[in-house]
Structure formats: C-alpha cells, structure tokens
Amino acid sequence: MAVFDTRIRRAPRLLWLSVSLALIALLLALCSLSYLVYRDWRDEQQDNLIQEVLWLEQSLRMHLEGHQEWGDNLARDIAAGKVDSRRFAHLAAFYMRENPELVTIERVDPQHQVQWDPHGIRRDRRSLGPAEFDGLWRASRLLRSSYGAPYQGGDGKYRFDLAVPIVRDGQLLAGLRFSYQLDALLYHQVPWWIASKNYISILDLGGKTLAQKFDAAEHPGNISHQTSFDPPGYGLYLRAVSYRSGLGLTLPVLTGVIVLLLLTLWYAVWRIRRHMRERALAEQRLAKEVSLRQAIEDSMKSGLVAIGLEGEIVRVNRAFCDMLGFSQDELVGSYPPHPFWPLDQHGVLAEAMDAVRDNRQPELGFDLTLMRKRGDILVVRLFATPLVEEDGSQRGWIASMFDITERQRQRMALGAAHRRFLTVLNGLAAGVCVVDESSAQLLYANPGFAELWLVGDADAPCCVLLPGLTAGMAGEEIGQEFIFTGDQRCLLIRRRRIEWVNGEAAWLAILSDVTADRRREEREQAQQERFQNTARLIAMGEMASTLAHELNQPLTAINTYAAGVSRRLPEQLELPAGVRDAIHAIAEQSRRAAQIVSSIRAFVKKHEPQLERVEPARVVLRALSLAEPLAAKHGVSLQLEPDRRSCLLDMDPVLIEQVLLNLMKNAIEALVEAETPSPSVQLHTCVGDGKWRVEVVDNGPGLAAGMQDNLFTPFYSTKPEGMGIGLNICRSIVEFHRGEFGAVSSPAGGCVFWFSLPQAGRAVE
Numbered sequence: 001m002a003v004f005d006t007r008i009r010r011a012p013r014l015l016w017l018s019v020s021l022a023l024i025a026l027l028l029a030l031c032s033l034s035y036l037v038y039r040d041w042r043d044e045q046q047d048n049l050i051q052e053v054l055w056l057e058q059s060l061r062m063h064l065e066g067h068q069e070w071g072d073n074l075a076r077d078i079a080a081g082k083v084d085s086r087r088f089a090h091l092a093a094f095y096m097r098e099n100p101e102l103v104t105i106e107r108v109d110p111q112h113q114v115q116w117d118p119h120g121i122r123r124d125r126r127s128l129g130p131a132e133f134d135g136l137w138r139a140s141r142l143l144r145s146s147y148g149a150p151y152q153g154g155d156g157k158y159r160f161d162l163a164v165p166i167v168r169d170g171q172l173l174a175g176l177r178f179s180y181q182l183d184a185l186l187y188h189q190v191p192w193w194i195a196s197k198n199y200i201s202i203l204d205l206g207g208k209t210l211a212q213k214f215d216a217a218e219h220p221g222n223i224s225h226q227t228s229f230d231p232p233g234y235g236l237y238l239r240a241v242s243y244r245s246g247l248g249l250t251l252p253v254l255t256g257v258i259v260l261l262l263l264t265l266w267y268a269v270w271r272i273r274r275h276m277r278e279r280a281l282a283e284q285r286l287a288k289e290v291s292l293r294q295a296i297e298d299s300m301k302s303g304l305v306a307i308g309l310e311g312e313i314v315r316v317n318r319a320f321c322d323m324l325g326f327s328q329d330e331l332v333g334s335y336p337p338h339p340f341w342p343l344d345q346h347g348v349l350a351e352a353m354d355a356v357r358d359n360r361q362p363e364l365g366f367d368l369t370l371m372r373k374r375g376d377i378l379v380v381r382l383f384a385t386p387l388v389e390e391d392g393s394q395r396g397w398i399a400s401m402f403d404i405t406e407r408q409r410q411r412m413a414l415g416a417a418h419r420r421f422l423t424v425l426n427g428l429a430a431g432v433c434v435v436d437e438s439s440a441q442l443l444y445a446n447p448g449f450a451e452l453w454l455v456g457d458a459d460a461p462c463c464v465l466l467p468g469l470t471a472g473m474a475g476e477e478i479g480q481e482f483i484f485t486g487d488q489r490c491l492l493i494r495r496r497r498i499e500w501v502n503g504e505a506a507w508l509a510i511l512s513d514v515t516a517d518r519r520r521e522e523r524e525q526a527q528q529e530r531f532q533n534t535a536r537l538i539a540m541g542e543m544a545s546t547l548a549h550e551l552n553q554p555l556t557a558i559n560t561y562a563a564g565v566s567r568r569l570p571e572q573l574e575l576p577a578g579v580r581d582a583i584h585a586i587a588e589q590s591r592r593a594a595q596i597v598s599s600i601r602a603f604v605k606k607h608e609p610q611l612e613r614v615e616p617a618r619v620v621l622r623a624l625s626l627a628e629p630l631a632a633k634h635g636v637s638l639q640l641e642p643d644r645r646s647c648l649l650d651m652d653p654v655l656i657e658q659v660l661l662n663l664m665k666n667a668i669e670a671l672v673e674a675e676t677p678s679p680s681v682q683l684h685t686c687v688g689d690g691k692w693r694v695e696v697v698d699n700g701p702g703l704a705a706g707m708q709d710n711l712f713t714p715f716y717s718t719k720p721e722g723m724g725i726g727l728n729i730c731r732s733i734v735e736f737h738r739g740e741f742g743a744v745s746s747p748a749g750g751c752v753f754w755f756s757l758p759q760a761g762r763a764v765e
Contacts, residue, residue, distance in 0.1 A: 019269050023262070030258040037254070042223065045242060050225050052194050053240045057227050060189055060238070064162070064231050067102075068145050070095065071164040071176050078107070078176075079168040085121045092118040101185040103159060106177045107166075108136055115174065128177075135163035136175040143167055147232035150182070150210060158182045158202075158210040160232045170688075182211030198240040205235035218243040303380075303401040306387060311336045311353055314396060323380075323403055325373035342371045356384040356397055367404070378405045431511035434500065443506060452491065452511050490515045555594040562587035592654075611650045611737075613760050616692050617642060619653045620685060623660035630665060634672045637680035638664070645687040648760040651737050656757075659730045660694065663753045666727075667698040670751070674701045693756040702745045730755075 074091065077083045083091070092105035096118060107116035112127045128136070135148025148161040162178040182202050190200050190213050199220045201212040214220075226239035297304060303320030305313060312335045321328055324340045331339070341349050345368070352366045365383040372378060384399040425432055431449030435442055492514045500506040566583050624640055631638040664681060671679035676699060684695040731741040739757040746752050 019272075023265055023269065026265075027258075027262055030262075034255055034258070045223050046225070049198065049223055049240055049242050052198065053225050053227055053238065056190060056194055056200070056240070057229065057238050060185070060229070061231065063189055067099070067178060068162060068164070068231075071162065071178060072145060075164045075166045075176055079166050079173060085116045088116045089118055089120040092116075100188050101180050103153070103179040103181050103184075104177070106179075107174055108133070108177050109174045110140065110172060132161065132177070132179075135161040136165075136177060139163035139165040139175055140172050143170075143172065147234070149234045150204065150232070150236065153181070160234075160236075162232070183213070186211050186213040194240075198242050201239050201241075202229060203237045203239050210236070215243070220244070300400075303403075305331075305399050305401065306396060307384075307399060308396040309394070313338065320401065323372075323378070323401070324370065340370045340372070342369060342377065345369050352382070356399075359386075378403055379408050380404060431509075433509050433511070434498070435507045435509065436500070437497070437505040437507055443500060449511055452513060489513060490518045551593070555590050558590040559587055559594065562590060610652050612653070613648050613650055614653050615646060616649050616651075616656070616685070616757075617646070619651075619657050620660065620683065620694070623657045623664070624683065626657075626661050627664040627668070631668055631681065634668060635679070636668050636671055637678075638668075638683075639680065640683045642685045643687045647687045647692055649692055649757050650760050651757060655733045656737070659733050659755065660696075662727075662730055663696040667696055667700070667751070667753070671698055671700045676700050687759075690759050691756045692759060693754060695752055695754040697746060697750060697752050699746075699748075699750040702749060702751050703743065 074083065074088075078088070088107065096102045096105060105118060106114045106122075108114055108128060112133050114122045114126045114128065116122060131149070131151035133148075134151075135146055138146040138148065143165055145162065145164045148163060150158050150160045153159045159179055159181050162180070164176040164178070166173045166175060186200055186202065194200065195213055196215065199212070199214040199218075201214075202210045203226070204210055220241040221244040224239065224241040226237045229236040229238040297317040298319075300317055300319055303323045304317040305320050306315040308314050312333060313331050316328055316331050321331070324331075326339060336350065336353065337346050349368060352361075352368060355361050355366075361384055365381045368380055368382055370378055370380055380401045381404050382399055382401045384397045386394050387396045387398045388394050425446045428446060428448050431446065431452040433442060433445040433449045433453075490513075492512045494510045494512075496508050498506055498508045562583055566580070566587065569580070569583075620640070620642065624638065628638055660683075664683065667681045668679075671681070678699075680699050682695075682697045684697065686693045686695075727743075734741040734755045734757070737757050739755055741755040743751065743753045
C-alpha cells in the first residue's frame with residue numbers, strides 16, 4: 001500500500017487517470033442502467049407478444065381440429081348411408097353459418113367432380129382444379145384427413161382446404177372438401193384484445209403475406225414474433241407485430257439526471273487537474289530518466305550479467321534470473337564457483353573465465369553447460385566484453401548469454417533422423433532417386449536404384465533419363481508408368497514433383513521391379529475370364545440335382561421307419577408324454593421334406609409346379625413358424641397382419657412357402673447387418689381385385705441408390721457370402737404361378753418385398 005501511495009504522489013497523472021476512469025465507469029454504469037430499464041420493458045413486451053401468439057396459434061389449431069373431427073364423423077355417416085344429399089346440404093349450410101371462415105363444403109368424387117355442395121346435388125359436373133384437388137389427392141393416398149397447400153381463389157384471396165376421405169371397407173368412395181379463406185379465418189377467430197394491440201398476418205415460406213388483420217390507425221413497431229401455422233402447415237407462419245407504444249417519463253427523467261450529475265463531476269475534476277499539471281510534468285521527467293535504464297536491461301531477451309575483476313557477479317538482468325531460476329539477491333555478490341555451476345563442469349567453467357580474463361575467447365563464443373535452481377541442465381552460448389568506465393578504467397566484464405538447449409536438441413535429433421532415414425532408404429529393395437527438373441542431373445540415388453537402373457555408382461553426379469518425367473511437367477504433379485526393358489523385365493516408376501533442399505524443383509522417382517507381379521496378374525486374369533461364369537452355373541446345377549436325388553431315399557426311409565414304429569407300438573402300451581406325437585411329427589416332417597426336394601428338383605428341371613387348390617393362410621403360418629427361430633435368435637420382432645377374408649389359390653404350397661421364408665430371412669439378415677435399433681419385420685396379406693397379395697416389410701436402411709435395378713440380376717448379391725440367385729429364383733417361382741414380384745423402398749424407412757398371386761378361377765389380367 002505504501003508503494004502504491006508513493007507512486008500516486010510522484011505521478012499525479014495516475015490520479016487524474018483514476019478519477020477519469022471512475023467517471024467513465026460511472027457513466028457506463030448509469031448508461032447500462034438506462035439500457036437495462038429499456039431492455040426489461042422491451043423483454044416484457046416481447047414475452048407478452050409471444051404468449052398472445054402462442055395462445056392464438058393454439059386457439060386456431062383447436063378450432064381446425066374441431067372442424068376435422070366434425071368432418072370425420074360426417075364422412076363415416078356418409079359411408080354408412082346415414083346422410084343423403086339433402087341431409088348433407090342442410091348440415092353443410094348450418095355449419096357454414098356457424099363458421100363464417102368456411103367458403104364451401106363439398107363432396108368430391110375421385111374424378112375431381114363435385115357431387116354435393118351446401119345447395120344439394122350439383123348437376124353441372126363442376127371439376128376441381130389441381131390446387132383445389134391437392135388436399136383430396138393426399139387424403140386419398142393416406143386414407144386419412146389431410147390439408148392441402150394454400151392457393152389463390154377466384155376472388156384473389158388465399159385459401160386452404162381440409163380433405164376428409166369417405167372410406168367403406170378399405171375402399172375410397174369420395175372425399176369431403178372444407179375450403180377456408182385465410183383472411184376470414186383471421187377476421188373471425190382473432191379476438192379483439194389481441195387485434196387491438198398487434199398486427200396479425202399469415203406468411204408463406206418466401207415471406208409473402210397471404211392474409212392479415214390490423215388496425216389502420218396504428219403503426220407497427222419493431223417487436224414481433226412468428227410461429228408455424230400447423231395445421232394446415234406447408235411452411236405457413238402466424239406472425240404478430242406489436243403496435244408502437246411509448247416508454248413514459250421514467251427513462252427520459254432518469255437520463256436527464258444522469259447527464260446533469262456527470263457534467264457537475266466532470267467540471268470539478270477539470271478544476272483539480274489544472275492545479276496538478278505542473279507538478280505532474282516535473283515528476284514525469286524524473287520517472288522517465290530513472291525507468292529508462294531499468295527498461296533497457298529488462299527488455300533484453302538474452303541474459304546479461306556484469307562480472308567484477310575477481311569474478312564476482314555485480315549485476316544481472318531479469319532475463320538472466322528467469323533463465324536460471326535464481327533471484328537477483330541470490331546471484332549478486334557471489335564468487336566462483338557460482339550457484340549455477342554444475343559440479344562436473346567446474347573445471348570447464350573456470351577455464352572459460354580465465355580465457356575471458358586473458359582475452360582468449362572464441363569468435364563464436366563459449367558453449368557452456370549450466371544448472372538451473374530446480375536441478376535441470378541447460379546449454380548456453382556466452383559472449384563476454386570488457387566493461388570500461390568513462391575514464392578508461394576497466395571494472396570487469398559484461399557477458400550476454402543465450403539458451404541453446406532446445407536448438408542443440410533439435411540439431412541432434414535431426415542428425416539422428418537423417419541417419420535413420422538413410423539407413424531405411426539404403427535398405428529398400430525398390431530404387432529411389434531424385435532428379436533435377438531442369439538439367440535431369442541425378443541428385444540422390446539409393447543402392448537399389450543403381451542396381452535396377454544399372455547406374456553403377458549411386459553417388460555419381462550423372463545425368464539420368466527417366467521416361468515420363470518430361471511428359472508430366474505440364475502441370476501433372478503425380479504419375480506412374482510401366483517400362484519394359486530389353487531383358488523382358490517390367491519396371492514401375494512412380495514419380496512426384498518435389499522441392500529439393502536447395503529450393504529448386506526436382507522429381508522424386510521410385511523404381512520397382514514388377515515383372516513377376518505382372519505375369520502372375522495376366523495368368524490369373526486369363527484363367528478367371530475362362531472359368532468365372534461357367535464354374536458357378538455348373539456347380540449350382542450339379543449341387544441342386546445331386547441334393548434332390550440323394551436326399552430323396554433317406555427321407556423315404558425316415559418316413560417308412562417312423563410309420564413302422566408307429567404301427568408296432570400297441571395302443572395299450574403306456575409311453576412317456578409326447579413320444580407318439582414326436583413319432584407322428586417325424587413322419588410328417590419327412591414327408592414334407594421329400595415334397596420340398598421333389599418341388600425343387602422339378603423346378604430345376606423347368607417343369608410346371610404341382611398346383612393344388614389350397615387356402616394361403618396355412619402356408620403363411622407354416623413359413624412364419626420356420627422363420628421365428630431365426631428372428632428370436634437375432635432379437636428381431638416378427639409380426640403377422642393377415643387379411644381375415646378367405647380365398648383359395650391354385651399353387652404349389654411348398655414353393656410358395658420357400659419364397660416367403662427366403663424373403664423373411666433376407667429381411668432379418670439385413671436388419672442384423674445394419675444394426676437397426678428395435679428391428680422388426682411385418683408380414684401383411686391382402687385379398688382384393690381377384691388377387692392375393694403378400695408384403696414383407698422391414699424397418700432397416702432400405703434399398704441403396706442403384707441397388708433396385710440389380711436385385712434380380714443373377715449372381716448379384718450385397719451379402720459377403722451370398723450367391724446372388726435367391727431373389728431371382730423367388731421371382732421365377734412367382735411367375736410360374738402367374739403372379740407378380742417386386743420390391744420398393746418404404747416411405748417410412750426400410751424395404752418392402754411383395755408378390756401377388758391370382759385367386760382360383762380368376763383370369764390373369
């Protein structure tokens with residue numbers, strides 16, 4: 001505290017500066033207070049506006065949801081036959097009177113023609129335009145209520161539609177169209193207490209105003225808020241801008257008082273400063289003279305030490321103390337050996353001091369090893385100069401010291417790295433060389449290059465002509481080229497333009513003997529081209545035929561043995577629970593396996609499948625039971641959503657069962673490979689339009705771009721070990737049954753594989 005007071009007395013400018021800073025701080029504080037008062041008022045206005053906008057948005061949403069619910073009930077009544085055209089006109093006219101924002105309520109058929117309106121049956125067959133039919137199109141695809149995109153009506157005002165589908169037994173009959181006018185919606189649904197304070201508007205994505213409600217006598221302010229208007233959505237925003245309002249007298253009065261107080265304080269400080277100016281100027285001159293000498297020493301980056309005639313330390317600068325870690329009091333007055341002399345370096349340092357006394361120091365200075373206070377070692381370079389007074393007498397020496405520890409370590413590490421680098425390059429079997437770009441002079445070559453290129457001496461400064469280097473100089477930085485020598489060898493040159501150590505452009509070339517590799521690749525490629533396609537086809541045909549032939553007799557034997565055991569067991573003999581059922585199951589499964597083998601063998605031979613009239617629900621359940629163990633093993637949810645309507649199909653149940661099993665197996669494996677969270681596979685069946693349709697839906701990553709075009713290409717597979725024929729065989733089986741097979745990506749994510757078969761007695765379209 002005493003040092004601080006003395007500094008203020010000696011430097012009155014600091015006092016003036018502190019007072020000025022205090023006044024500035026006071027000014028900033030008072031201005032901040034005024035700003036905070038304004039900010040709090042503005043935040044309060046903003047919060048009130050946000051609450052009103054959110055309340056209005058919720059009110060409009062609930063209003064539209066009530067209309068949607070009323071429309072859903074009306075659609076169900078129409079589908080059930082409870083409402084005719086006269087009843088519809090009465091209900092629509094009443095509902096439009098209760099909700100003036102509604103322009104019309106109409107029943108529209110799928111061909112865009114208006115059937116009913118609030119006046120009854122419409123007989124002029126008026127058709128809706130694309131914008132008016134947009135909501136009905138979406139509702140017909142989703143089979144649920146949907147909103148259409150906003151559009152401009154005939155009167156120039158913007159509208160949007162609510163479409164409600166009329167569905168009976170899953171079939172779309174028609175749709176209800178509720179047409180709203182945006183400005184009427186704001187006019188009737190925005191309460192007066194919000195409209196009296198705010199400018200309300202509805203904007204689209206481009207910021208265009210579609211509808212608005214405002215007071216012409218008011219002017220919009222700069223406080224606004226907008227939120228998404230959903231429903232109907234499509235990028236519509238509900239925006240509110242508050243009208244201008246005043247702050248009152250609080251802030252102006254507060255600002256005036258602040259300004260008056262500041263002017264008074266500033267005048268008092270100015271009067272004090274006039275009396276302190278002369279004293280401050282004199283003290284400044286003295287302070288500059290004293291601090292100049294200290295600043296010269298402390299600003300030096302190198303350590304400075306003044307040594308007396310006896311070797312004692314007279315003065316040190318701050319850099320010298322920071323370098324060694326000792327304080328000035330610990331160093332000044334010490335005699336050799338000094339505290340920073342290591343024990344094993346006393347002789348070397350004493351000889352260096354004697355050389356300084358005798359004026360025998362080297363031109364580049366001394367490289368000495370010193371010790372810091374904490375015990376670690378540093379290497380310094382020291383330069384000494386005689387310290388001579390104005391009268392010519394010598395008082396000692398002044399020495400400057402530079403820390404070169406890190407520089408020496410880097411130099412040693414660089415030398416070691418250079419030696420390691422040369423050792424690695426000289427040990428490479430590949431040839432490495434550097435050639436000057438302009439003169440093609442060989443700048444460096446390892447022994448491997450001399451051996452491959454027959455240079456002789458790798459260190460000879462010869463001119464090496466490498467093909468490809470001149471051709472690549474027109475902007476190409478990296479390249480490679482094969483060279484065939486006269487002795488049937490193939491050499492690969494990889495080249496790259498680099499900057500040599502002297503800054504000149506040069507080529508780095510790596511030469512490798514790839515003769516054996518090229519010959520082996522040619523043989524392998526020729527052999528692969530001969531046997532690639534035929535081997536897989538022959539092996540597949542032989543495997544299918546052999547398995548079908550060899551498995552037939554064992555399966556027949558299993559069935560015979562199981563039937564014999566069942567006949568030989570007396571009915572009166574008591575057996576453990578489940579034994580007789582197991583014997584019957586063995587016989588049943590063996591017959592089923594034999595049937596599968598027979599169907600596959602017939603399919604391989606391109607015979608017509610053995611058709612029989614069956615109910616497809618049993619085939620689906622059998623395939624599902626076979627896929628459930630695999631799904632349970634990998635934690636995949638397997639669900640069946642059947643169509644309860646019954647039908648009969650002419651099909652080979654075993655082949656269709658294999659198709660279903662293969663599709664479910666592919667879906668499970670795709671989900672496991674993609675590590676899909678909460679994986680699930682759904683099996684949908686549908687009966688309609690004379691066809692029985694099956695869909696296998698998963699929630700996996702779906703089909704990648706370009707994959708759908710190659711799904712049914714033979715031997716194309718995305719699995720690491722897949723053969724690429726499963727889906728092709730499945731499609732062939734379905735086409736044998738006069739059906740259709742396909743795959744699409746699901747809009748909700750995942751993939752959908754489907755096939756459809758004609759019902760019994762129906763002609764194929």
